[in-house]
Amino acid sequence: MTTETPAPAVELHGARLAYGDRTLWSGLDLEVAPGEFVAVLGPNGSGKTSLLKMLLGQVPLTAGTAHIAGSPVRLGNPNVGYIPQQKSMDEGLPLRGRDLVGLGVDGHRWGTGLRNRRSRNAVVDAAITEVGAQSYADAPVGSLSGGEQQRLRVAQALVGDPRVLLCDEPLLSLDLANQHRVSDLINRRRVGHGTAVLFVTHEINPILPLVDRVLYLVDGRFRIGTAAEVMTSEVLSELYQTDVEVLHVRGRLVVVGTGDAIDALGGAGELRTDCAHHEDHA
């Protein structure tokens, strides 16, 4: 008996993305396996968000190919879940938490019949329960805290049971407890459902225990490998084309010399390895 190997969750071959004559990255080959967690790092403007937008089908590649679960990238693909950056929502927004989560199922699979509506509501309820948002699911989203809103965004991204979860700095402006909560929710889904995760971040320390590989983009150059392979003084100096030092300080990675020295965030708890990452913003 032969067992079929599942298609990679994400597959890029010779991928190039340019806006006009500005190339963000080119020659990018990347296969992300189901259940793999890839952190996407790099300074401002290196094309991290553009990579996610391309995978969402919002921005076309200039060259090469991109597939999600074996099919070419396209807009509105139910195999893709997306957690955007944390932005506070307008207090007057006439949208309840469960409506926000419901947006994650409307549009593709569910019809308007009563049965479908019941199924849809059950799926939305399950997603709300999974992120522990039952007590505020009926409140207007604008009245909720940043952490509560972000948990609902996680529920919205997961409600369609996507094969790939694209996360754009989902921990930004969350306190440590909520960073833990949100990264734990993402990780539980990854482990339980084999969902692949592409996680854009400026700060690897809070997620380092979860990271299988790192894609580090700097000014058109990139490296892909495990955190231990990529987060070294040698590799980062080559990427930044200047002397960069990676220090291991009390279980955290501290990167010095990329341009400025903003300590973006504090560490977030238990680390699996003896290194963590504090990244300077370039």
Ligand SMILES: Nc1ncnc2c1ncn2[C@@H]1O[C@H](COP(=O)(O)OP(=O)(O)OP(=O)(O)O)[C@@H](O)[C@H]1O
């Ligand atoms: N639609 C667009 N048209 C032209 N240029 C764009 C467009 N979208 C983004 N850019 C430019 O491409 C570059 C990369 O942007 P992108 O948002 O992907 O970077 P990033 O690595 O996510 O940055 P940050 O860390 O600041 O979020 C930036 O210089 C940006 O101004």
